[in-house]
Amino acid sequence: MIDSAPVVFVIDDDASVREAVKNLLESVGLSVQVFKSTEEFRQTSRPDAPSCLVLDVRLPGNNGLELQEALAKGGIAIPIIFITAHGDVPMASRALKAGAIEFLLKPFQKEDLLTAIHHGLERDQIKREEQAEVAALRSRFDNLTAREREVMHLVVAGLTNKEVGAQLGISEITTKMHRGQVMRKMQADSLAGLVRMAQKFLPENRR
């Protein structure tokens, strides 16, 4: 499901900067894809791998901050490292508030860029693992019967078998059987485990 090799995307309209960043990242063993505009980036299909985006603020067409907004609206939460020739404080704070990893002034130092990129890739990796876990839980949940889902909802809400049975109008034995199926299908080894799972993907159980 996940292509394991992480990818760094670089968007800068200046060819020499773009290629230099690519060169630097490749020299430390990262794989890189470069784009000269936000449009080109959005039109290109990207590999399903942990990734982050090194983004110039001032770009032809949509600038970097606008792309950040558009990606966030589209639910694409790729970590962003901004690079700019002359950033000001409002610009930087706007970018960071909107979730950017880092805001670097050109010319930047290698350590600053690489630290930010590793941080970004790590954040994306964690996010992707979480998403994968949620997706797995979601598909296990989808395999439950309607009755089993009802039972699960009530069990994780803290009700005993007896209470669940009473609420659903079924016997305690039947409830126990359904509950056993839920535990098996959800691959939960304990009630606490099942509650933790529910918190991860069932909206009403989120904290």
Next chain:
Amino acid sequence: MISAWFGGMGAGIFAVLISTVLVDYFFLPPFYSFSVSTTAEAYFGAFVACALVASWLSSSKRESEVALREARDELEIRVSERTAELMKTQADLAHLSQVLSMGELTASIAHEINQPLTAVVTNGHACVEWLSANPPKFDKALQTAHKIIEDGTRAGAILGRIRALFKKEAIARDWVDINEVIQELTVFLRNEALRRGVSIREDLAPKLPKVMGDHVQLQQVVLNLIMNGFDAMDGGTSPKELAIRSGLEGANEIWVQVEDRGTGLGSEIADKIFDPFFTTKSQGIGMGLAISRTIIESHEGQLWASPRSAGTGAVFQFTLPIGPKGSA
């Protein structure tokens, strides 16, 4: 003695020799013979000694005078060279302060240079990485070093271009017909106007006095104002018309107006449009009007913006004095 004066020591001694022989032949007994009688020996010896001393004195005096003159000439050359250098430095300084007082040149250079500089620094880091790899990747390092040279050269070329743009020779003043400046541009911009669906209306006062200035720089200003006008009307629905007018203001100034029917200038924007890096265009770097104002001010004129009197749009206007201090 005379020959020593003009010919130096060698010629002096030669002349002494000749005259000695001649004196011996004609004036010393026995006459008309090269032999010297014993009585004449003393006179002859004295003559030779005198001739030699006189010749030596004469030639050395001459030499010292020549040396003196050479030294003086050299000094004069040096003084005039130094003076020229000083004058150049002063002119450079005056020019520099004229440009730098606007502040935006520095900012503009910083921006233009920063991209290749970023590439150089980044590639420098990459080069180190390729070389410290195990085993070192020499081909990659070599390629990277070539890139560094390229980008460094590019940065230099950008500096050169900016320098040429603001070179003081470029402000070499000449008599400029502002209508000619405008008409050259409108001919050149006809296709661009057509493409953007803009009609250009020219309303130029005939027989305007010429102004002292730099043709190319003034053209840059007018071009900038026209292009801004075009941009301001891009995407609008109202009829796109750009009016360019020129005229005489009193006896001392001419003016040029560029009026567009674009979205106009809000009061908060109007204050900022001449600031370096202020731009309302997604692709602009915000230097056009700042540089335009610098150029007009260096021509002792003024550039300002105001809203169009009727309907939406903006008017950019500049004035230029007619001739320096009324010498037209």
